[in-house]
Amino acid sequence: MEVVIPAKRDKGGRRFGFARFDRVSDVRKFEYELDNIIIGREKLSVNLSRFQRPGDNNRIADRREVRKGSRGISRTMDNKSRRISRTMDNKSRSKSRISRNHTIPSREVKDGSYARAVRRGGSTRQGDDQQRVVFSYEAEKNDMFRLQKCFIGEVIHLGMSYNIQSAFHRQGYFGVKVTPLGARLTLLDGQEEGEVQALMDEAKDWLKQWFTEIRPWSPKEIDRDRYVWLRVYGIPTHAWNDIFFEQVSKPWGSFINVDDATMKKLTMDVARILI
Template sequence: MWDGRSLRVMAEASFFFTNFPNDFQEKDLWRVFQHWGRVVDVFISRKLNARKKRFGFVKFHEVKDEYALEKQLDSIWIGTWKLQANKPKYRRQEKLLHIPRSPTLHRKVWKQKNQQCSYAQVVTGGKAGRVQKEEDVFLPHVRVNAETSFWLERCFIGKMLRASDVQKIKENFILGGFNSVRVRILGGMFVLLSSEEEGQIKRLIADNKEWFEGFFESIVPWDDPFAVSEKIVWFRCRGIPLALWSNQCFERIGALLGKLVEVDERTISKEVLEYARLSIRIPLAWR
């Protein structure tokens, strides 16, 4: 039984890092950082810091000791490069979860009665009463006046062939010298392509049609009524018997929620057997 004291929640922790090889990208640093914990995200800024060096941030999950992990990251060597890492200067205050004492529970004994009750009556204590209908459920509605977003007029909506290609698309734009092109995830298989230079994206699509067809199912100009109808979520499924550890099992699990998109590499290679990490496409119900 919990004694009512405050319990520190084991949460995610982010760290700032700099001084790493110039040819390293997010995926390269991900491989380095994963030796020190469960990596959630790695981000490298396009801008340089005050010392004209590249920098970025890495986020870990289930960190027990932030200070110990900070020292470990700050002692990493990548070839002749000594990585510099520390906790971000500005960070949110940690939240403490207060768990009150559990109240004494009294067991309720169900007794058979002569009168037959419906299932709804049983779960409400055996009393006959009005069953709540769908129209009784309160659904909040918010009315907002749409404002014209001029910056969206030069944007394009891209539907990707594979959700895992986002990083590749970003890298190709940078390697091609088109640093002004931004790729932002909208949800599901959709990304927003934008550029500060007017007409640049349209020219890129026309000059590199074959390349775009290798990554995108379609690319269309921004349309105000557009809304994402699905999202892709990574799930950790625990308790799967190893005898059932197969793509067929993963696909059927994905079908319970939506549709299986991708299986994590460490799940496929059986490097991690504590859980199966699955990417599942889930439909969003808009009314």
């Protein structure tokens, strides 16, 4: 019924299109069938849209129902707001009684704020004792069992982690799932046990063009590098080039590229720079 292809791209440089279909009885089955289509060496990736727009014929009827229901809702909300205000008054009175009986030391107010505790590693000083706030989490056994069979791949250039999965599909390796952990690290997960190790043995030279190192997964593997889009205003027209963009982005990170509008100079009021 309708196809829309926005000009914007995602963090990995990929472009998404939105299609609206008619006369679909089973949406999930239809999504599964589309997701398994392979055109040449390219595989379609299909997901249901999070926001579904109602049909043109139903919009007027929906607006009328909203107008009718809003009158009854406003009356109900008025009654609820009165009850809530009374409850809040009772709570405020009880808090005022508590505040009269308890006084907070000035040291706690000055040094015990949340921001200061975070900057000092979660420690707050109360008198002569120090209490450290520690957050612990026990992972699920199934997740740990699955991740212990995975590998971590460190890419050669920043940003390559978002394009490697499509390169694997073009080469015919559909048994390995490549999940970006950031701009530098990827998680290599085989559909069957030992599939990643077999790929490392058979296609070792091919993997070298993507990864500097492939190592077993460990809980300490965290990617510290992030992609950020910068908007820069007021750039002179004679400085509208990659050399200037690279210099102006040095204080915050490494220059990668610009978006299509900036590169083609469609508008020169603001530049969008990816670092």
